[in-house]
Amino acid sequence: MLIVLEPDITQKQKNHIYRILREGGCISREITEAGRQIIGSTGDAGRSPDFFESLEGVARVVPVNTAFKLVSRQMHPEDTRVQVGDVSVGGERIVVIAGPCAVENRERSLAIAGQVRKYGAVLFRGGAFKPRTSPYAFQGLGEEGLKILAEVRQTFGMPVVTEITTPAQADLVMKYVDVIQIGARNMQNFELLKCVGRLGKPVLLKRGLAATIEEWLMSAEYIVSEGNDNVILCERGIRTFEPYTRNTLDLSAIPVIKNLTHLPVIIDPSHATGIREKVSPMARAAIAAGADGLMIEVHDDPDHALSDGAQSLYPEQFSRLMRDLYVISPVVDKQLDFGYLDKARAVDRMKKAGNGQGRRAAFLGEPGTYSHKACMQYFGGQVQPVPMNSFKEIYETVREGGADFGVIPLENSLAGSVHENYDLLLEYDLRIVGEILLRIEHHLIGHPGARVEDIRRVYSHPQVFQQCRSYIDRHQWEWIPVSDTARAVRLVKEQNNPAEGALAGRDAARIHEMQILEQGIEANARNYTRFVVIAREPISGGQKNKSSLIFSTGNQPGALFEALKVFADNGINLVKLESRPIHGKPWEYMFYVDLEADVDSDELAPVIRQLAQKIDYLKILGSY
Ligand SMILES: O=C(O)C(=O)Cc1ccccc1
Numbered sequence: 058m059l060i061v062l063e064p065d066i067t068q069k070q071k072n073h074i075y076r077i078l079r080e081g082g083c084i085s086r087e088i089t090e091a092g093r094q095i096i097g098s099t100g101d102a103g104r105s106p107d108f109f110e111s112l113e114g115v116a117r118v119v120p121v122n123t124a125f126k127l128v129s130r131q132m133h134p135e136d137t138r139v140q141v142g143d144v145s146v147g148g149e150r151i152v153v154i155a156g157p158c159a160v161e162n163r164e165r166s167l168a169i170a171g172q173v174r175k176y177g178a179v180l181f182r183g184g185a186f187k188p189r190t191s192p193y194a195f196q197g198l199g200e201e202g203l204k205i206l207a208e209v210r211q212t213f214g215m216p217v218v219t220e221i222t223t224p225a226q227a228d229l230v231m232k233y234v235d236v237i238q239i240g241a242r243n244m245q246n247f248e249l250l251k252c253v254g255r256l257g258k259p260v261l262l263k264r265g266l267a268a269t270i271e272e273w274l275m276s277a278e279y280i281v282s283e284g285n286d287n288v289i290l291c292e293r294g295i296r297t298f299e300p301y302t303r304n305t306l307d308l309s310a311i312p313v314i315k316n317l318t319h320l321p322v323i324i325d326p327s328h329a330t331g332i333r334e335k336v337s338p339m340a341r342a343a344i345a346a347g348a349d350g351l352m353i354e355v356h357d358d359p360d361h362a363l364s365d366g367a368q369s370l371y372p373e374q375f376s377r378l379m380r381d382l383y384v385i386s387p388v389v390d391k392q393l394d395f396g397y398l399d400k401a402r403a404v405d406r407m408k409k410a411g412n413g414q415g416r417r418a419a420f421l422g423e424p425g426t427y428s429h430k431a432c433m434q435y436f437g438g439q440v441q442p443v444p445m446n447s448f449k450e451i452y453e454t455v456r457e458g459g460a461d462f463g464v465i466p467l468e469n470s471l472a473g474s475v476h477e478n479y480d481l482l483l484e485y486d487l488r489i490v491g492e493i494l495l496r497i498e499h500h501l502i503g504h505p506g507a508r509v510e511d512i513r514r515v516y517s518h519p520q521v522f523q524q525c526r527s528y529i530d531r532h533q534w535e536w537i538p539v540s541d542t543a544r545a546v547r548l549v550k551e552q553n554n555p556a557e558g559a560l561a562g563r564d565a566a567r568i569h570e571m572q573i574l575e576q577g578i579e580a581n582a583r584n585y586t587r588f589v590v591i592a593r594e595p596i597s598g599g600q601k602n603k604s605s606l607i608f609s610t611g612n613q614p615g616a617l618f619e620a621l622k623v624f625a626d627n628g629i630n631l632v633k634l635e636s637r638p639i640h641g642k643p644w645e646y647m648f649y650v651d652l653e654a655d656v657d658s659d660e661l662a663p664v665i666r667q668l669a670q671k672i673d674y675l676k677i678l679g680s681y
Pocket residue numbers: 421422425426427428429466469497518520521540541542543586
């Protein structure tokens with residue numbers, strides 16, 4: 058039951074409602090949705106809706122019409138993020154859990170962990186207690202296995218996931234692991250569910266072999282009703298009549314789950330298919346369908362694995378899969394971040410060095426801009442986003458120490474380079490420390506109930522007009538450029554004129570409670586913007602694959618050719634070359650290059666020395 062409160066309800070009136078619910082044996086939570094305060098309750102305390110509606114401070118009562126209450130989306134409209142160390146499951150970034158089916162020995166576990174970490178996994182899995190179909194199969198190393206998992210966490214900074222099979226193992230898992238897994242066969246072991254509910258650690262709850270989605274969510278309800286909200290659902294295939302795969306992966310469960318519950322959902326394509334070659338296609342499909350992450354079995358010698366070798370990927374296959382996921386994720390508004398753990402560690406170190414103060418990232422505009430989204434996707438919740446009025450202000454603020462990072466758009470796949478930012482990169486002595494690719498989907502946003510035919514004037518960032526040119530050319534609208542897209546939506550809202558609209562993203566419409574009148578109005582669906590992250594100093598740690606430089610050459614034949622030849626002679630791939638006029642020197646140019654190499658590495662030092670001899674000016678923007 059949802060009890061929607063009057064805006065002016067007093068604390069005393071609220072306490073009275075809470076007391077009635079508590080005495081009636083209900084668990085209640087306070088929810089805020091669209092600015093309204095709501096009390097969500099697991100029951101009605103034996104009273105009718107009319108009774109609650111007659112209480113002072115209550116506006117109305119809405120029944121929760123599902124068997125599960127605390128895990129239902131109605132009771133908690135926002136997505137839950139389960140925090141596991143530095144990793145947030147259910148956030149902007151895809152979480153990939155990888156490792157062998159069973160912890161076999163120390164050396165093998167450390168070797169596999171090193172590989173999966175290098176390829177972008179952020180949590181390590183491995184069973185220490187193995188419930189197997191056959192009593193004669195390998196049953197796991199027990200506490201010795203847990204100690205190995207703890208060593209993996211210590212060595213690689215990766216939180217670890219393992220299965221618990223009985224409440225008797227509770228003390229051990231509390232001591233050694235970060236996420237407790239409930240296996241498919243134990244999904245309805247209610248004593249075990251209550252036990253992990255009381256432990257409070259994040260729980261990964263697998264769907265039972267023959268469980269309906271409702272039964273699965275009822276099991277999650279057991280855990281949450283014990284006070285543990287940190288539940289991650291894991292679909293691992295259900296038993297059907299189909300023998301070609303070990304189980305049938307129910308990918309349609311993802312959108313169903315996303316609708317019914319606020320809990321994150323991840324997919325285990327390894328157990329679902331049971332066959333190595335089927336794992337990557339299903340993993341790709343799961344991310345495309347909106348899963349928050351994956352759990353994948355990886356083994357460096359699967360033919361000799363003690364458990365489930367036939368479904369384990371070789372590390373190289375895992376690496377290829379991760380590269381595919383990196384490309385797919387932005388299409389569904391997510392990111393696969395190869396630097397997830399390194400970045401989190403580096404930001405944490407900065408925090409400690411700065412007397413525990415949180416780090417800040419400057420972005421263009423107000424909450425709801427594309428830059429804000431890029432900032433959130435790059436840092437997750439670890440860094441506080443700070444709004445700015447212009448790109449120049451971002452550079453200024455980072456240089457003066459008002460923010461540790463700045464997030465700026467550099468180029469767009471439809472409209473090309475954001476020249477102002479190329480020029481500012483030259484002007485300011487800051488480093489590029491990261492990049493992020495965002496799919497940009499623009500919408501025509503207006504007042505609730507307004508119609509496209511009524512629109513006469515549209516507001517947006519100038520870049521957006523360029524990207525939606527073919528759509529807006531079909532209408533006789535007046536275009537008003539403003540500093541950012543979220544501001545455009547806010548202005549339209551404040552001016553309260555149904556003939557005005559804004560071109561902006563979904564977040565801006567949601568934040569300002571405005572309506573999307575027409576979706577996806579960009580000229581081409583392959584509309585991506587590449588943002589870079591700037592800082593005063595490089596971020597230490599992590600693998601760096603790309604670098605950016607600016608240089609200028611003398612004005613003689615072949616000068617640019619000579620400079621670029623240095624890269625060719627050393628086998629370095631250039632991925633971008635752009636020229637910008639040098640201010641005050643007509644017809645002379647600065648060249649901006651992006652390379653697939655780490656210019657800060659020792660191997661590149663001689664190459665940079667060679668380059669320096671061929672050019673007049675060099676500025677290393679950074680490697681990331
Ligand atoms: O105004 C915004 O939302 C921005 O972040 C600037 C922008 C506009 C269009 C594409 C990418 C960034």
